Structure formats: C-alpha cells, structure tokens
Amino acid sequence: MPELPEVQTLVDDLNKAGLVGRSVSRAHVHWPKSVHGMSTQRFCRQIKGQTILSIGRRAKYIVVSLQDEMSLIVHLRMTGRFLLVRENDKPDNHIHVTLTLDDGRALWFHDTRKFGRFYLTGKPETILGTLGPEPLDRRFKSECLEHIISCRTRQIKPLLLDQRVIAGLGNIYVDEALWMARIHPLQSADTLSADQIRSLHRAIRHVLRQGLKNAGTTLGKGQGNFSSIGERRGRNHNQLKVFRRTGQKCPRCLATVVKMNVGQRGTHICPTCQVVGTANLR
DNA sequence: AAGAATGTTACATG
DNA sequence: ACATGTAACATTCT
Numbered sequence: 001m002p003e004l005p006e007v008q009t010l011v012d013d014l015n016k017a018g019l020v021g022r023s024v025s026r027a028h029v030h031w032p033k034s035v036h037g038m039s040t041q042r043f044c045r046q047i048k049g050q051t052i053l054s055i056g057r058r059a060k061y062i063v064v065s066l067q068d069e070m071s072l073i074v075h076l077r078m079t080g081r082f083l084l085v086r087e088n089d090k091p092d093n094h095i096h097v098t099l100t101l102d103d104g105r106a107l108w109f110h111d112t113r114k115f116g117r118f119y120l121t122g123k124p125e126t127i128l129g130t131l132g133p134e135p136l137d138r139r140f141k142s143e144c145l146e147h148i149i150s151c152r153t154r155q156i157k158p159l160l161l162d163q164r165v166i167a168g169l170g171n172i173y174v175d176e177a178l179w180m181a182r183i184h185p186l187q188s189a190d191t192l193s194a195d196q197i198r199s200l201h202r203a204i205r206h207v208l209r210q211g212l213k214n215a216g217t218t219l220g221k222g223q224g225n226f227s228s229i230g231e232r233r234g235r236n237h238n239q240l241k242v243f244r245r246t247g248q249k250c251p252r253c254l255a256t257v258v259k260m261n262v263g264q265r266g267t268h269i270c271p272t273c274q275v276v277g278t279a280n281l282r
Numbered sequence: 283a284a285g286a287a288t289g290t291t292a293c294a295t296g
Numbered sequence: 297a298c299a300t301g302t303a304a305c306a307t308t309c310t
Binding site: 033077078079094111112113114115152153154155158220222223224263264 | 298299300301302305306307308309310
C-alpha cells in the first residue's frame, strides 16, 4: 500500500514525534513471521536496550539505525502501519509487534494482511543493496532514467514497478506518472522517444513530490488504507487523475478512463491520451 | 459471494 | 540472460 510519499510521510512523522534518542525498553512479537529470518526471542533480546540514532527511508523501506552498528529495517508491504500509544494501552488483534520505549510510550506495528516485515541486521546492504536510484535525489537526472530504460525491452509499467530498476514507485504513482507523460503502460521501454523519457522523468518527480506535499494517498476508510502515525490520513486522493477513476473523465481530454491488467496489477489509463507509440505497432 | 486490493518474491515457462 | 505469467503470503472490502 505505501509507496515512496507515504513511507516518507511516516518517517517524517516518526521523527517529529521525537523517537530519535529514545531507547527500546522491551519488545513483543505477536506474529513471528513479521520478523524476518530470526526467532522472536532473538529479535526481542537483540533490540532490547538499543537507542534509536536516526530514522530514514530508502525506497519503500523505513531504516532505523540503532546502536552497535545495528539497523532495524521495516517494509510495510500492503497494510503495515505504525501507532504511537501509551505503554499500557491494550493492542488489538492486528498488532503484530510492539516496541516499548523508555519514555512511557510504545510503538505498535499494525498489519491486517501480515505481509509487512521487520529485519534486524548489522548488514543493511544485504536488504538495500539491490535497489535502484531514488527518483527524488537531485542526482537523478533525465539521463539516468534514459540509462535505466532504453536498453530494456520490458513493458514500461512493470519496469517502473521493479525496485531494482528505480526505487519507491508503486501502482498508484506509476499509473499517475504514465498518464501525465502520456505513455501507454504496455509500451516497451526501448521504444520510448527521447522526448517521452524526458516527459516521464518530469512526471515521476512531479507525482511523487505532489504526493509528499499532500502527506500521501489514502483511499477509502478501511483499515487497509494508508495512514501515518496518529491515524493521520493523506490528502493526495483528490489529486489522482486516473488511479481508481475507472469510468470517470480524463481531466485532460474528457475521454473515459478505463481499467486494464498489466503484469498482474490493475492499471488505469486514458485510452485517448495514452497510446502505444507507432514504433511498437506490428 | 467471487474477486480485487496501494507489495514482493519464488518458481515456471517461453 | 531476459521477459512474462502464476502462485503465494493473509485479510478485508466491494
């Protein structure tokens, strides 16, 4: 569920909440699979007493650096979220990890679908090492995107969703960026013109920045929808031009938005604005 | 009530 | 090696 803007919003909120400098006085794991690659006992023992040195983001991962060269890396996958509560509050049945802090608060990991993962490791590069460039990094120029894209024959949408190629994009922002750049999701990457690549580069950065500015995208009201700590909801929903707008009008040309399937993912396009380039026609 | 859901990965097949 | 498709993970929402 959360993509780059949502994860960054959460990381910013965790920092604002004053977690840096706090230490973990105890940990509980209620769903062992939420912790990757180690027993719950080992996880709790290793994290206990550790002070939080910083909280950052890489791709869709939250990276918490701890003492002793250790990092806690969290991926929220589809429905993971954090709640900051008083240490004696009673967790409901979707709380899978609780970290009690030394100041009377506790951080709860809430994850209805249980796909989210905690990694406690001294070697963060084993998890983060294969990720592509950060699209909002100022070094990420149009030429970088061209490098990534022009030698691949994959369909552009699944390529952009591949975190080894470019980091942080998910289904919402890819659909939005492709709409903005007027590129069809099935167009094979190596057939994009230089203009299209420049346009796509601008569109990716625009939709991500806009998502960030609006504190993320929250769809609907269910508990599977994004919210930052304190149940804070994003406001980016009304900025979406095509995503989950099947049957509504394209705000640019007034044609009807249609939904299709691309690489197993629901995909929304304007069939008038987004057409496969002639280079790819048989 | 079947199908889809904002994510990733392992495996199979071409 | 690369592209693509399927299933799996587990639960809720439509």
